[in-house]
Structure formats: C-alpha cells, structure tokens
Amino acid sequence: MQKKRGKKMVRIIMNGCNGHMGRVISELVEKDENAEIAAGIDVADMKIYNYPVYTNVFDCDKEADVMIDFSSPKATDNVLKYCVEKKLPLVLCTTGLSEEQLSCVNEAAKETAVLRSANMSLGINTLLKLLQDAAKVLATAGFDMEIVERHHNLKVDAPSGTALALADSLNEAMDNEYHYVYDRSQKREKRDEKEIGISAVRGGTIVGDHEVIFAGPDEVIEFRHTAYSKTVFAKGAVEAAKFLSGKPAGLYNMSHVINK
Ligand SMILES: NC(=O)C1=CN([C@@H]2O[C@H](COP(=O)(O)OP(=O)(O)OC[C@H]3O[C@@H](n4cnc5c(N)ncnc54)[C@H](OP(=O)(O)O)[C@@H]3O)[C@@H](O)[C@H]2O)C=CC1
Numbered sequence: 001m002q003k004k005r006g007k008k009m010v011r012i013i014m015n016g017c018n019g020h021m022g023r024v025i026s027e028l029v030e031k032d033e034n035a036e037i038a039a040g041i042d043v044a045d046m047k048i049y050n051y052p053v054y055t056n057v058f059d060c061d062k063e064a065d066v067m068i069d070f071s072s073p074k075a076t077d078n079v080l081k082y083c084v085e086k087k088l089p090l091v092l093c094t095t096g097l098s099e100e101q102l103s104c105v106n107e108a109a110k111e112t113a114v115l116r117s118a119n120m121s122l123g124i125n126t127l128l129k130l131l132q133d134a135a136k137v138l139a140t141a142g143f144d145m146e147i148v149e150r151h152h153n154l155k156v157d158a159p160s161g162t163a164l165a166l167a168d169s170l171n172e173a174m175d176n177e178y179h180y181v182y183d184r185s186q187k188r189e190k191r192d193e194k195e196i197g198i199s200a201v202r203g204g205t206i207v208g209d210h211e212v213i214f215a216g217p218d219e220v221i222e223f224r225h226t227a228y229s230k231t232v233f234a235k236g237a238v239e240a241a242k243f244l245s246g247k248p249a250g251l252y253n254m255s256h257v258i259n260k
C-alpha cells in the first residue's frame with residue numbers, strides 16, 4: 001500500500017519487529033503520514049513487512065531518526081551500544097532489565113537521547129502521578145500498599161516493569177522508605193508495615209492489568225488500569241519516537257511526552 005507522506009517524516013528503526021509489539025507498531029506506522037519504518041531488527045527475517053530486516057543490529061546501515069525497542073533484555077546491551085555509536089535517540093520499552101543494564105541505560109543517556117518507560121499508555125503514566133498524592137495521605141495514615149498485576153501467558157518477566165514503576169512511584173512519594181516483597185510463600189511472620197507486596201498473575205491473553213491497593217483499617221481504596229489492546233502501548237511509543245527525534249542527549253520518560 002502506497003501511503004501519503006506528510007511534511008515531517010520521522011524514520012524509525014524497529015527493534016523486535018517480528019514480535020507482538022513490533023507488529024502492532026508496524027501496522028500503526030503504515031497508516032501514519034509523519035512516520036515510517038526505515039528498517040527492522042529481529043532474530044530472524046520473516047519478511048512480514050516491506051521494510052528491510054537485519055538479524056544483527058550492527059549490520060543495519062539505514063539512515064534513521066530514532067529507534068523503538070520492544071524486544072528482550074538479551075538485545076539491550078547491543079541496542080545501547082548501537083544507539084550510542086550512531087547518536088541515535090532510543091525509545092526503550094523492553095522490560096525485565098537487570099540493575100547493571102539500568103546503569104548502562106543511564107550511561108548511554110549521557111551520549112544520546114534515551115526515553116525508557118515500562119508502560120507507554122497514557123493511563124498508567126497518569127496513574128503514576130495520581131498515586132503519589134494518594135500514598136502521601138494514605139500510607140502516612142498507616143494504609144498498607146499492595147500491587148497485583150495480570151498479564152498473558154507469553155510474558156517472560158515477573159513482576160511486570162509497570163508494577164515495579166508503580167511501586168517506585170509510591171516509594172518515591174514516601175521518601176524511599178519502603179522495600180518490595182514478591183513472594184511470601186516462605187515467610188512465617190506478618191507483613192512489615194514498610195513493605196509493598198507485588199503479585200503477578202499469568203494467564204490467557206490478558207493484555208495488561210494493574211491494581212494498586214491501599215488497605216487501611218476498615219476501608220480499602222483500589223486504583224486499577226486495564227489495557228484492552230496493545231495499541232495503547234504502540235500509540236504511546238510512536239508518539240514518544242516523534243518527540244525524541246532530534247532531542248539532545250539525556251534521560252527522558254513519558255511525562256516529557258505527555259506534558260510537552
Ligand atoms: N513499555 C511498554 O509499554 C511495553 C513493554 N513491553 C515489553 O516489550 C518487550 C517485548 O514484548 P512483546 O512484543 O510482547 O514480546 P515478543 O516476544 O512478542 O517480541 C519480542 C521480539 O523480539 C525478538 N528478539 C529477541 N531477542 C532479540 C534480539 N537480541 N534482537 C532483536 N530482537 C530480538 C523476539 O524474537 P524471538 O521470538 O525469536 O525470541 C521477538 O520477535 C517485553 O519486554 C515486554 O515486557 C510490552 C508491551 C508494552
């Protein structure tokens with residue numbers, strides 16, 4: 001299909017182009033007058049779309065304005081190296097990165113623009129802010145904070161990157177006094193008041209569901225976000241790519257895109 005070209009065209013390299021998110025983004029960009037996929041990167045060239053696919057990121061010699069990455073932590077080290085070498089802005093959406101990889105992200109952001117977000121949806125990024133006000137009132141009043149996340153049965157990392165980001169947001173509001181508990185199966189003592197419990201459910205085709213529970217004496221408040229399709233993440237990622245193209249080196253997040 002020949003698409004109408006807009007005035008301002010953002011050229012994207014899609015890392016993880018054969019995956020679930022890579023495909024949703026390819027479909028979305030196909031209809032976008034102001035964006036195109038210059039090349040894809042994945043472990044195999046499945047010839048799904050009409051852009052060139054490289055199985056090794058370092059073989060990719062296409063001119064581009066930004067990379068979007070939805071792949072695997074196994075790809076992250078090379079993705080960061082490539083983007084630093086090419087001074088290519090990077091929208092990093094892959095979750096499950098190690099502590100060491102997270103510090104490499106910070107280092108890379110000194111050389112090129114990096115926007116890392118575990119969740120590209122408007123809803124979760126709004127919730128991250130709202131929760132801080134709630135925590136300041138409720139956790140201070142002694143409410144316990146718990147997070148339950150639910151995802152499809154193909155998800156490999158647990159807890160989700162979003163659950164960790166939600167916990168970090170709560171914790172930041174409380175001067176980082178809290179610690180996270182992922183598994184209570186070996187515990188023989190009651191809950192610590194400074195813990196945030198994080199539980200993961202995996203099943204079927206659940207796109208992504210996050211519940212933040214504030215449980216106090218005789219009352220409970222719950223905040224819940226449900227993604228009904230992967231398009232919410234794809235839209236956010238393409239918007240972030242357009243925002244990041246041409247930006248100076250630095251670490252960005254979705255709040256920069258939403259409040260631009
Ligand atoms: N920030 C956000 O809003 C969101 C983040 N995510 C995260 O994005 C990531 C991808 O999700 P999803 O698309 O569902 O996963 P998929 O497994 O469907 O897709 C990942 C793709 O990346 C490929 N891949 C694996 N290793 C490499 C590598 N070294 N280089 C290039 N490509 C590679 C995989 O190939 P193969 O299958 O052969 O291994 C696969 O085609 C996950 O970490 C997920 O948690 C997902 C949704 C939203």
Ligand SMILES: O=C(O)C1=N[C@H](C(=O)O)C[C@H](O)C1
Pocket residue numbers: 095118119151155159160161162163207208209
């Ligand atoms: O793997 C997924 O699918 C998702 N991963 C992200 C996460 O780990 O938080 C975001 C979203 O919930 C979907």
